[in-house]
Amino acid sequence: MTLRTEPVVVSIGPHHPSTHGVFRMRLTFDGENIVDAEPVIGYLHRGTEKLAEERQYTQVITLTDRLDYVSSMTSNQAFVLSCEKLIGLDVPDRGMYLRVIASELQRIVSHLIGVGFFLQELGGFGGTALMYAFRERERILDLFEMLCGARITVSYARIGGVFADAPADFWPALRRVLDDLPGYTDELEALVFESEIVQARTKGVSVIDPVLAVNASLTGPVLRGSGVAWDWRKAAPYDVYDRVDFDVPVGENGDNYDRFWVRIQEVRQSLRIVEQCVVQIEPGPVRATDAMLFRPPPGEAYVPTESPKGELGFYLVSDGSIAPYRCHVRAPSFINLSLFKEMLVGWKLADAIVSLGSLDFNMGEVDR
Amino acid sequence: MYGLGILKGFRVTLKNFIRKPFTVQYPEERLKQAPRFRGQEFVWYEERCTGCASCAKYCPLGIIRIVTDPDGGDEQEGGSYKIDVFDIDQGRCMYCGLCVEACPYDALHMGSTFEGAQATRADLVITMEVLKERPKHPSTWFRPQLEQAGVDPFGGAPVEWEDAGREAFAWHPKRLQAESKSGPEGSPPASAEGSPPGGGGG
Ligand code: SF4
Ligand code: SF4
Numbered sequence: 001m002t003l004r005t006e007p008v009v010v011s012i013g014p015h016h017p018s019t020h021g022v023f024r025m026r027l028t029f030d031g032e033n034i035v036d037a038e039p040v041i042g043y044l045h046r047g048t049e050k051l052a053e054e055r056q057y058t059q060v061i062t063l064t065d066r067l068d069y070v071s072s073m074t075s076n077q078a079f080v081l082s083c084e085k086l087i088g089l090d091v092p093d094r095g096m097y098l099r100v101i102a103s104e105l106q107r108i109v110s111h112l113i114g115v116g117f118f119l120q121e122l123g124g125f126g127g128t129a130l131m132y133a134f135r136e137r138e139r140i141l142d143l144f145e146m147l148c149g150a151r152i153t154v155s156y157a158r159i160g161g162v163f164a165d166a167p168a169d170f171w172p173a174l175r176r177v178l179d180d181l182p183g184y185t186d187e188l189e190a191l192v193f194e195s196e197i198v199q200a201r202t203k204g205v206s207v208i209d210p211v212l213a214v215n216a217s218l219t220g221p222v223l224r225g226s227g228v229a230w231d232w233r234k235a236a237p238y239d240v241y242d243r244v245d246f247d248v249p250v251g252e253n254g255d256n257y258d259r260f261w262v263r264i265q266e267v268r269q270s271l272r273i274v275e276q277c278v279v280q281i282e283p284g285p286v287r288a289t290d291a292m293l294f295r296p297p298p299g300e301a302y303v304p305t306e307s308p309k310g311e312l313g314f315y316l317v318s319d320g321s322i323a324p325y326r327c328h329v330r331a332p333s334f335i336n337l338s339l340f341k342e343m344l345v346g347w348k349l350a351d352a353i354v355s356l357g358s359l360d361f362n363m364g365e366v367d368r
Numbered sequence: 369m370y371g372l373g374i375l376k377g378f379r380v381t382l383k384n385f386i387r388k389p390f391t392v393q394y395p396e397e398r399l400k401q402a403p404r405f406r407g408q409e410f411v412w413y414e415e416r417c418t419g420c421a422s423c424a425k426y427c428p429l430g431i432i433r434i435v436t437d438p439d440g441g442d443e444q445e446g447g448s449y450k451i452d453v454f455d456i457d458q459g460r461c462m463y464c465g466l467c468v469e470a471c472p473y474d475a476l477h478m479g480s481t482f483e484g485a486q487a488t489r490a491d492l493v494i495t496m497e498v499l500k501e502r503p504k505h506p507s508t509w510f511r512p513q514l515e516q517a518g519v520d521p522f523g524g525a526p527v528e529w530e531d532a533g534r535e536a537f538a539w540h541p542k543r544l545q546a547e548s549k550s551g552p553e554g555s556p557p558a559s560a561e562g563s564p565p566g567g568g569g570g
Contacts, residue, residue, distance in 0.1 A: 059428035062464040128381060135390045142402070149406035149478065149509040155464050163469070167404065167515060191380040194373035292426065292470060 007035055010349075014043045023363050027344070027352065034352060037344040039337055044367040052327035057083050057159060057294045060327065064314075065153040067329065068365040070113050073099075073106035073144075074307040076157035081238055082314040083159045086301040089288050095161025096239040097281040101174075102147065102156055104270040104277075108181070109137050110308035111221075111263040111270075112188075114360040118260050119192060121357040122201055129191055136184050139177050146170045160288030171278075178275060185267050193261060202256040206343040206355035210254060216338050220310025221262045222359055226254030232306040244276045256351075259358040266308075295322055302330075309333050309360060329368055333361035400522050401480065403508040403515065406463045409479030410456055411506040412499040413529035416475035419449030426470035431457040454499060458484065459492035469510050474533040477506030477514075480521035506532060 013024030022043035028036035048067060052060045064075040077099050084091060091099075116133030141151040147166055148156040156162055192198055208218070210226040223230055231248045233241040249265035251258025296318040304313040310332025317326040336359050343359075344352050392399060401407070419436040433456075436449035468478050479502075486492050504526040508515040513534040519527055 055428055059426070059466060062428050062462060062466065065464075132384060138390070145405060146402040147404070149402065149404035149465065149507060150463065153462065153464070155466075164510065164512065167402075187380045187383070190373075191377045195377045196371065196373045199373070292466075 005031060014040070023366075025340075025352075025356070027349070029349070032348045034344050034347055034349070037341045037352070039340045041334075041337070041363070041366050044363045046368065048368040049327050049329060053324055056292075056322045057296075057324065058292045060324070061157065061159075062153070062155050065155055066364060067331065067368060068110075068307065068309060068312075068333065068362045069152055070362060071106045071110040071308045072152060072154045073102045073156060074110075074305065074312065076155065077103050077239070078303065078305040078307065078312045079314045080157045080159050081303040081305060082301045082316050083294070083296070085303055086296040086299060086316050086318055087159065087294055088296075089160045091161050091239075091288055092285045093240070094165070094281060094284040095286040095288070097277050098147075098162045098166060098286060099157055100239050100241065100244075101274050101277045101281075102144070102154075102162070104273045105140050105143060107270045107308045108267050109140050110360075111267050112137050114221075114263050114308075114357070115188065115192065115260055118354070118357055119198075121353045122198065129188065132184075132188065132191070136181065139180075143170065143173055143177060146173060158287060159294060160291075161286045163287070165286045174274075174278065178271065178278070181271055182268070185264065185271075189264055193257075193264065199257060201351075202260070202354060202358075204253065205256045205351050206347060206358065208254040208339060208343060212339065212342065213254065217335050218310070218339065219332050220306070220308070220336065221259055221266065222310065222336050224248065225251035225259035225262045225358075227251055232304045232311055236304060238303060238305055240277070240280075241273075243280065244273045246270075246273050256354055256358040259360075263360070293322055295320065304330070307332060309362065309365065310336055312365075329365075331365040331368060333359075333363075333365040334368075336361055337366060401482075403519065403521055405480055405482075405507055405521070406465045406478045406509050407480045407482050407507060407521075408458060408461075408463070408484040409481050409502060410468075410494070410499065411477040411479050411502060411504050411527075412454065412496075413475050413504070413532055414451070414496070414500055415529040416473050416533065417451060417454070418473055418475070419451045420472065422470040422472060423467035423476050426466045428464065428466060429460055429462065431460045432467060433457075451496065454496040455493050456499075457493045459489045465509055474511065474513075477511060477532065478509045480505050480507045504528070504532075 008029045010027050010029060011024060012027060014022050024040040024043065026038040026040060027034050046066070048063050052063055055063070061076055061079060064079045065072040067075045112133040116130040119129040144154055145151050147170060148154050148163065208222070208226045210228050213223050213226040214228060219230070227250050229248045229250045234248055246269045249262050249269065251262050298318055298320045300315065300317045302313050302315045304311050311330060312332055313330040315328040315330065316324045319325040343355050347355065419434060421434045421436070424430070424432040424434050433453055434451065435453035436451050438449060463478070465478055468476050505521045505524070506514060506519065506527055507521050508519055511534070514527065514532065517531070
């Protein structure tokens, strides 16, 4: 005999349900099973796109810091790339290398947080792995502080390169981090990915079909977790990604486990890229122009980049004035949320939090 | 074997258990920031400031308020405006440093502290008087000359206004006045490596 029950609507949030920002989800439960799910967003809306239209191009860089605040370097890079295309600037090699080094370090930070919180969200032995991840993140943030004086809101990139060369003591410090991180990544993998409990909890949960993933415009580790090898660094290399050698790790099943597994593999690939950049980088100018005020010709530009969350690009329209006429942000976190319902329906509340975390979205970017 | 992965995990935990702690006990213990740290408490040299308001124009938030008096000096001859008001509303500042980047005369620098709590929002507005009094420990952010000179904003000696610029600054009127007593003429204004903003090449 089955017990007939009424579906219950539970509103979770607005708080940090999986520590990704102020987000609310409305879940409808039948017993413990989710039958309907609806994301409610907008709590962190700051009108970044509109603010950008009233600011000079260089000033907008400070706004991009605050989009995806765990990966400001890549947001900076994406924005200045679009500006450079709009203006038609060539960036000196050293500037491009420094941008790539900074962005790849930022990718490691972002993925470490993603994987660290993964265990937090699983509930069981959260905290431990998170703190290990934060310890390594801290060291990379110290590197950022040496580079540009800030840890989160970096504003390092400038139109035409980066604002300044790395200080002399940056390179030995980077070396130490590069020496330690591979061993640490092994540790994290042993702790998280080989644990049977984690595997039992996440394998086969919230599977995203590759066809569905492509149709829903998912990008980044979420798409690659479903087995689609699509990476803008390979598809349309920007800066110096065509001069370095790296692989694009892909998952097999498209479940929660694979999405996190892809992230930890990407940490290794990022380390590989940084190692190669450190060897290849040569002395020289880091900035094409010292100008702070730009008046690009009327036109439009869009450069897709691979941020840790997926395809990030700034669509800029210029009317020939000193500020963008229109600035649209193609935010990967926002678009990756589109399969929210498909991922959650049929699973339990405890899985929902992990599935949400596996999207590794960031509300700063979703709401903008 | 089932459980092997968990045992491996415990080995990692054990390894970390015997590791030296990474954390420090703030506020008793403090970590040292990098010299480029974009901290609170701007460092401003009134001798260098011409009142050009580039910094105010470049601030993305428009929180620097400058009121100048055109009767202050002969601007065409390298003189400065007389500055009546120079307020920075730190309560809204995001420490992006664009104002420092824009200052063509190296008059404004990022500070190096980070504990600036105040009881009211109004107290967060730092005025010219406060800026004048502040100990001069500029951060080396966007100031390659300070970086080359090895300025340490944390515990190092304060930087005098003559040493804060990216050029000899020999043509500054106050320097000229001082030197005209001793004899040698100052070099002409704005030499090749002189004042335009930038110099990010490092
Ligand atoms: S640091 Fe940035 S926000 Fe603060 S006063 Fe300078 S330009 Fe404005
Ligand atoms: S940009 Fe520099 S010189 Fe000009 S008003 Fe500001 S602090 Fe003074």
